[in-house]
Amino acid sequence: MWTAPYWAIRLFVVLATAASALPAAAQQVDKSSPSASATASSTKVTLGAIRWDNWSLDSPYGQVLADPGLRERVPYYTERLPDGNLGFPGNTERVLNADVHYAKAAGLDYFIFGYYLESAAWGRDPSRAVALNQALTNFVRLPDKLGIKYALNFNLSFPSRDVPMVSAAITKALAGPDYMRTNDGSAPVFFLVGSISTWLEGLGGEQGAKTAMADLRKRVKAATGRNLYLVALLFNLSESGPVAHAVGFDATSTYATALGANGKSLSYASCAALAQHAWHFEAKNGLGGFLPTVTLGWDYRPALRDPHEKKSRKPNPDWCQPATDVEWTRQIRDAINEAANNPRNNRFQSVVIYAWNESSEGGWIQPTLSEGVRRLKVIANAVGRHPTISPFKLTWPTRIDPKTCPVGASSISIAAAGAGCKPANDTMTMAWPCPPGMHVANEELRRGPSEKGEKTPLIWQERLCVPQGR
Template sequence: MKWTTPYWSIRLFIVVATAVSSFSATAQVSKTSPSVEVPSTKVTLGAIRWDNWSLDSPYGQVLADPGLRERVPYYTQRLPNGNLGFPGNTERALNADVHYAKAAGLDYFIFGYYLESAAWERDPGRAAALNRALTNFVRLPDKLGIKYALNFNLSFPSRDVPMVSAAISKALLGSDYMRTSDGSAPVFFLVNTLATWSKGLGGEQGAKAALNDIRDRVKATTGRDLYLVALLFNLPETGPVAHSLGFDAVSTYATALGANGKSLPYASCAALARNAWQAAAKDGSGGFLPTVTLGWDYRPALRDAQEKKNRKPNPDWCEAATDEEWTQQIRDAINEAANNPRNDRFRSVVIYAWNESSEGGWIQPTLSEGVRRLEVIANAAGRHPTIPPFKLAWPTRIDPKTCPVGSSSISTTTAGAGCKSANDLMTMAWPCPPGMQIAGEELRRDPSEEGEKIPIIWQERLCTPQSR
């Protein structure tokens, strides 16, 4: 089906516009204020999610390269046809994500939300599939205090305002939705080009009316006020316009770069972001959420035919960062968020990203990096919570006919030769979070996650706190 505004277009949005177009990509590293002046407890940390990772999605094959193991998510598995599967939207993966996020000191996820509307020739079924990760997150019985916020990744026409309002109201009925200091609910909108976004709502006056209508509808349904955040590019120019439309704060999805086919040291990429922060703080008339971009390099995504068709072919990219460079950037962002007097309602940092693996920004554990990025964020923010014991579970490549797992599980240490999983360089990395250790591993026989009657062998790993 042809989509007037395709569901994959969020990835194009980030490429065609740059968050730092007012600054040269070769700018010198700007001077920064000393780190850690502000306790991180005064600032919340949110991570952007892009959840088009599923077993039935061919998109994941862009990562099917041993040279990209630092990007390949911990949950990757080998499918019967030999391809890699990326079940990142399953409940077991979301349960692991919650524990990893808690260990990193994050406060909330920013879920990309796709309105299940048929407007502009869109497919509501496809939107529901893209929202599956959020659905499974909400179903988790224990989220360890990790909250969430919605990010409307696509623009929408005026007739969909009631549907937008209903989606927000439904989310606010639960206790896991993020709150600002005054109890309002933050809602993000990936606006990209303000003129185009507003056009779908009838122009600037229509956009103002739509935002007010959304506020009023949600208030009438839930009793909650909203804190609306526009994710923009070219902030010095677009930020003031967004505030005039009625957004309470502005931010950006990521610090994107140009299309000259060259690399930039991470220090230069970080400096570009800080320059944008300073410009937004100087020229803005409302709240501002600084974004920490952990990496930017979408060259692997060009292996997908659709991505190659819609992205610039010669992107610039950020070189890999050191732990120290990430730490500095995170602490600078925390200070920026805390010291801006217009952030009194919501002092927060947006981190790009939890799982933008093909685009170059991720926090989640990967095959070769393990939990490195979780540790960096936790150390930078000075947050090291104690996490209760829990189990990770994933399907193995063990033939059930050769492994005598009956009605009860068996220990991997006592299992016979037929219970050994095939060695696969591109799968099987479900690490315990930082501060936790493996306390036991067992195999069990159960149906597959698709509910098929034919059982498979699952591996369970018990993670427990390390003694300190």
């Protein structure tokens, strides 16, 4: 069971009532957008994808997706556990390696990792934070990230006494070569502020927050020589944005375009128009940089199946209907143009995409069981990025009994494997598609230990993906 402070990060998103705060005109589709039918120029605008990484084999959270009717949300790496439940090892190194290749194929520039300060402040359990940061830890360990960078997003508020710990976490991240940079070489750092009044309260009010932000910059600059570009992820931008800039944030954005709690279905075009209204408001009235957010989907009704989520969320949410490829393309291109044309974005022109893996809330990019790599293709086509990726292997554990499959010291090809080497048919597992522009060149089986180092042997499947035409 998670403690209340961790669930609060989800509650921030739920309590946002962006739809009710905007005029009715914003719910109409802007069909006059010049980028709707023209390829957007994305050479100077970077794309970052938000991550929420509470996906692990020992987390019960993923069971909200254990429904054949939700296969379009179920991640490609899902596996069946010995007890019959589904497992979601999304924080493992093999999944992060696959994610990097998928992100590259989609034309993304960086991941925005939700980071949990390993602090005991306010009764929090540091060991929970360590577990939630495991995906980031394994990402950093990857020997080749194909140029995919990352940025930290502090998902929890913190007291002033934890500023040294926050600066230490940033300093550690900047020591490596893979941290994202702005146009002037600064390091972008995100903070999930949500309700700014609550966030400021933890720092002793506006003056305390201003002091904390200045202290944070000073500490990191002294340790790394780098300047920071601080981004506040807010809701109710018109009211919260000026306060965020006043206390020291360089830019604002939002986590997602959330809706109200009236149990209504909105077309994706209406949801997109709500976001665009916020973009235009910030472009006209903002006091600093602004990163427009593209929300790929919003529908957290499946999450209400989890008892903990049900306690902290509005029980009757509004939701966005699924988008077409054309609607996503329009929204992505419009966001890129918005970021590129805002004169206050000279230091950092970037778009935030919600999200890489918010499967229970309704926003995801990663391949899934029934959609495959559809969303990767949409983004790549929208931004005109189609990189060539070198051959690589996808690896996952099968449900093959090692006693029935003659895998010895070396691997064997799928073609040469006998009848006992066929994995059990399970429509809720084992997708692992090759990225767009690649195809399966070879598949082999090998014997190895379990992921947790247990002695019980497993049969692992290795899929070699190579560029089309090879």
